[in-house]
Amino acid sequence: MKHFLDINEVPKSELRHILNEAKRMKSERKGFTKGAIDFGAPLSGHILAMIFEKSSTRTRVSFDVGMRQLGGSALILDASSSQLGRGETIGDTAQVLSRMVDAIMFRANSHEALLELAKWSSVPVINGLTDKSHPCQILADLQTLEECGLNLKGSRIAWVGDGNNVLTSFMEAAIAFDFEIIAACPHGYKPDIKTVWELQSKGGKITIVDDPNEAAKGADCLVTDTWVSMGDTNISERMQALGPYQVNEDLMAKTNDAIFLHCLPAHREEEVSSAVIDGPSSKVFDEAENRIHAQKAVLRWCLDK
Ligand code: CP
Ligand code: NVA
Numbered sequence: 001m002k003h004f005l006d007i008n009e010v011p012k013s014e015l016r017h018i019l020n021e022a023k024r025m026k027s028e029r030k031g032f033t034k035g036a037i038d039f040g041a042p043l044s045g046h047i048l049a050m051i052f053e054k055s056s057t058r059t060r061v062s063f064d065v066g067m068r069q070l071g072g073s074a075l076i077l078d079a080s081s082s083q084l085g086r087g088e089t090i091g092d093t094a095q096v097l098s099r100m101v102d103a104i105m106f107r108a109n110s111h112e113a114l115l116e117l118a119k120w121s122s123v124p125v126i127n128g129l130t131d132k133s134h135p136c137q138i139l140a141d142l143q144t145l146e147e148c149g150l151n152l153k154g155s156r157i158a159w160v161g162d163g164n165n166v167l168t169s170f171m172e173a174a175i176a177f178d179f180e181i182i183a184a185c186p187h188g189y190k191p192d193i194k195t196v197w198e199l200q201s202k203g204g205k206i207t208i209v210d211d212p213n214e215a216a217k218g219a220d221c222l223v224t225d226t227w228v229s230m231g232d233t234n235i236s237e238r239m240q241a242l243g244p245y246q247v248n249e250d251l252m253a254k255t256n257d258a259i260f261l262h263c264l265p266a267h268r269e270e271e272v273s274s275a276v277i278d279g280p281s282s283k284v285f286d287e288a289e290n291r292i293h294a295q296k297a298v299l300r301w302c303l304d305k
């Protein structure tokens with residue numbers, strides 16, 4: 001069973017293969033309409049169920065479009081209006097869906113719920129974001145950086161802002177793709193220290209600092225994300241603590257002509273200035289599009305197609 005639960009659970013060579021496939025499939029679609037089915041319809045006859053416990057635009061559209069392009073189809077279960085919302089267990093849900101669909105994508109409130117679904121599912125489960133990680137996003141990010149000509153190996157990627165789920169997946173990817181990651185996060189909003197130690201002990205070149213300028217210095221890519229993730233409650237404290245961590249033109253000027261990435265949705269003039277996100281260094285819409293291509297490669301990998 002090939003679940004796609006986290007970057008660090010997939011062997012490096014297979015991650016490389018997924019990324020190469022994403023780029024190949026994207027290039028082969030040049031000139032075709034968005035709904036055109038890929039040659040050979042590799043996932044013909046396959047159905048993906050997508051369970052959402054949290055909101056989504058990119059994840060739901062990119063997985064749905066991706067399945068259609070592969071010749072299959074997708075359906076959405078909103079957790080609150082399905083029996084999950086009335087207390088049916090994740091284990092029972094996993095076993096029922098396994099009889100009806102070929103793969104399940106889950107956007108879960110808690111990472112434990114994702115692991116529980118994977119435990120009981122007899123079809124591949126894909127992490128569509130949890131409180132802990134967002135691995136599909138990071139594949140799209142890496143695809144975008146390589147398309148911009150960045151050689152990931154030995155590059156320096158800076159994260160500025162909240163030490164959240166997206167950062168965790170980026171730190172995991174640093175090991176697999178051999179890049180350095182330096183994250184500047186305020187006190188109280190740094191990534192989980194045990195996770196950082198564990199990744200460092202596995203060879204991850206990961207540094208956590210306080211000062212955004214230190215992270216930005218010499219960076220080839222600068223990434224940020226919202227200051228308030230889905231499920232966060234302490235909004236005013238977050239805004240205050242993260243205020244000095246805005247990515248703006250002054251910060252970008254300290255980088256090595258960095259590419260700017262943001263998983264979106266963005267909050268202009270909060271975590272990033274309009275001048276940066278709408279400026280020439282920003283590749284956020286290529287990054288969003290690449291969710292389709294990267295996830296198509298994940299789906300084919302999971303289903304051995
Ligand atoms: N980046 C991302 O996962 O976006 P959505 O929340 O819109 O799916
Ligand atoms: N960190 C954000 C990412 C949204 C795609 C969140 O979890 O809400």
